[in-house]
Amino acid sequence: MRLYEKPAHVLHDMLAQKEITAAELTRDVLARLDETEGQVQAYLTVTRESALAQAEAVDKKIASGEEISFLEGIPGAIKDNICTKGTKTTCASKILEHFVPPYDATVMEKLRAQQPVILGKVNMDEFAMGGSTENSAYHPTHNPWALERVPGGSSGGSAAAVAAGSAIWALGSDTGGSIRQPASFCGVVGLKPTYGRVSRYGLVAYASSLDQIGPLARDVTDAAHLLNIIAGHDEMDSTSSTAPVPDYAQALTEDVKGLKIGLPKEYFTEGMDGDVEKTVRAAISKYKDMGAEILEISLPHTAYAISTYYLIAPAEAATNLERYDGVSYGERVDGEDLVQMMTNTRTQLFGEEVRRRIMIGNYALSAGYYDAYYLKALKVRTLVQQDYTEAFKQVDVIMAPTAPTPAFRLGEMMADPLQLYLQDVCTVPLNLAGLPGLSVPCGYSSKGLPIGLQIIGKALDEATILRAAYAYEQTQSFHNDMARIGGND
Numbered sequence: 343m344r345l346y347e348k349p350a351h352v353l354h355d356m357l358a359q360k361e362i363t364a365a366e367l368t369r370d371v372l373a374r375l376d377e378t379e380g381q382v383q384a385y386l387t388v389t390r391e392s393a394l395a396q397a398e399a400v401d402k403k404i405a406s407g408e409e410i411s412f413l414e415g416i417p418g419a420i421k422d423n424i425c426t427k428g429t430k431t432t433c434a435s436k437i438l439e440h441f442v443p444p445y446d447a448t449v450m451e452k453l454r455a456q457q458p459v460i461l462g463k464v465n466m467d468e469f470a471m472g473g474s475t476e477n478s479a480y481h482p483t484h485n486p487w488a489l490e491r492v493p494g495g496s497s498g499g500s501a502a503a504v505a506a507g508s509a510i511w512a513l514g515s516d517t518g519g520s521i522r523q524p525a526s527f528c529g530v531v532g533l534k535p536t537y538g539r540v541s542r543y544g545l546v547a548y549a550s551s552l553d554q555i556g557p558l559a560r561d562v563t564d565a566a567h568l569l570n571i572i573a574g575h576d577e578m579d580s581t582s583s584t585a586p587v588p589d590y591a592q593a594l595t596e597d598v599k600g601l602k603i604g605l606p607k608e609y610f611t612e613g614m615d616g617d618v619e620k621t622v623r624a625a626i627s628k629y630k631d632m633g634a635e636i637l638e639i640s641l642p643h644t645a646y647a648i649s650t651y652y653l654i655a656p657a658e659a660a661t662n663l664e665r666y667d668g669v670s671y672g673e674r675v676d677g678e679d680l681v682q683m684m685t686n687t688r689t690q691l692f693g694e695e696v697r698r699r700i701m702i703g704n705y706a707l708s709a710g711y712y713d714a715y716y717l718k719a720l721k722v723r724t725l726v727q728q729d730y731t732e733a734f735k736q737v738d739v740i741m742a743p744t745a746p747t748p749a750f751r752l753g754e755m756m757a758d759p760l761q762l763y764l765q766d767v768c769t770v771p772l773n774l775a776g777l778p779g780l781s782v783p784c785g786y787s788s789k790g791l792p793i794g795l796q797i798i799g800k801a802l803d804e805a806t807i808l809r810a811a812y813a814y815e816q817t818q819s820f821h822n823d824m825a826r827i828g829g830n831d
């Protein structure tokens with residue numbers, strides 16, 4: 343077994359026991375990257391030299407007898423919308439093609455304090471708008487389990503790298519499902535924390551009231567450790583929570599006896615893929631065997647969540663993306679005068695989906711339509727939140743599929759954006775409510791494509807969803823399977 347196949351917690355122990363060196367590990371993961379990248383194309387920037395230098399620094403520390411922290415010397419990848427000082431952060435957009443942030447996002451500062459090895463920046467849908475990574479202005483990423491299929495999105499590069507072994511862990515961001523859905527499509531664990539649990543400072547904003555950074559990892563233990571590192575209040579993000587951060591890794595026990603699990607009937611929708619439904623239901627039945635209690639619940643406003651999200655997110659995006667005007671940030675396309683320059687810049691350097699969302703958002707916010715669309719969407723958002731508040735009076739966690747289908751084919755959804763928006767049916771409602779959600783691998787479709795079980799928790803109760811996921815993980819071995827890189831069907 344090669345080193346890239348192991349999760350971070352195993353590699354950490356091997357480093358601490360001096361069974362391996364960080365340089366050996368980094369070289370193995372870089373070799374894996376070289377073997378797979380031609381087909382998978384998860385990365386936008388690979389920082390090979392600094393990665394090896396970071397590994398060597400860790401080895402010196404270990405040799406001198408110093409203790410190492412959890413992530414020390416362990417190679418990972420960062421979604422390209424998280425600002426990395428001195429390393430390009432493009433958001434997979436032409437408009438930020440040469441943007442090198444002069445500062446680190448708070449999550450990067452927290453990570454760097456642990457001295458991990460940063461392998462580079464990974465692909466995504468442009469400005470995180472999409473669910474397939476096909477909206478990247480550079481290239482699509484391929485699903486390591488089936489190369490002609492998408493890895494999901496928008497954190498598709500993060501999920502594909504972890505699945506392919508070209509990273510041991512990764513950070514992504516989730517505004518409407520962008521950590522969980524690619525995790526599900528690529529057979530890895532993805533956690534979207536409660537809104538405010540992790541600082542958004544230095545995350546390039548898509549929809550500020552929904553965005554949240556979180557980990558993608560090989561297993562639940564790694565996800566818990568990663569959350570330990572990145573969670574917590576940050577004075578640079580006034581929406582970050584001041585609630586104390588528990589030790590999430592400590593919370594991982596196999597005990598789910600008496601846990602009340604709600605199954606929302608609205609999440610098992612008619613259009614759902616048969617393999618997804620069967621696999622997810624089989625996973626949930628394991629909880630029954632472990633002594634949990636399963637209850638059918640209703641989240642009655644679920645049907646409105648997608649329309650609500652696709653008004654609120656574009657409205658916020660239209661506002662956030664105003665700053666790319668050819669002057670303050672990013673690239674410029676010249677024109678005869680100022681207005682022409684800005685028009686040229688924005689029409690030529692934003693991709694089609696980004697322009698579509700800016701149009702929808704500005705329309706929804708314009709005088710005359712504001713009340714009918716934006717304000718109404720905010721009201722419905724409150725109803726979606728109230729559904730969860732009611733449900734969590736009866737249950738401790740909610741379980742559902744992460745996505746209604748396994749990974750679809752590249753190009754399959756590109757002609758019809760609405761079809762792609764419908765993919766988000768099980769993921770966007772909890773972003774609207776600000777709740778935490780996790781996707782854990784729970785099996786495969788008849789074609790061998792990974793399927794994810796989604797576990798949704800109460801606000802700031804990541805510990806319970808991680809524990810529930812961990813208990814399930816102990817009953818099977820899907821998390822040990824590495825993607826086979828290939829498998830065209």
Ligand code: GLN
Pocket residue numbers: 470471472473495496515516517518519520521548655766
């Ligand atoms: N698919 C959703 C969208 O396109 C979610 C994206 C995300 O979470 N960043 O908006």
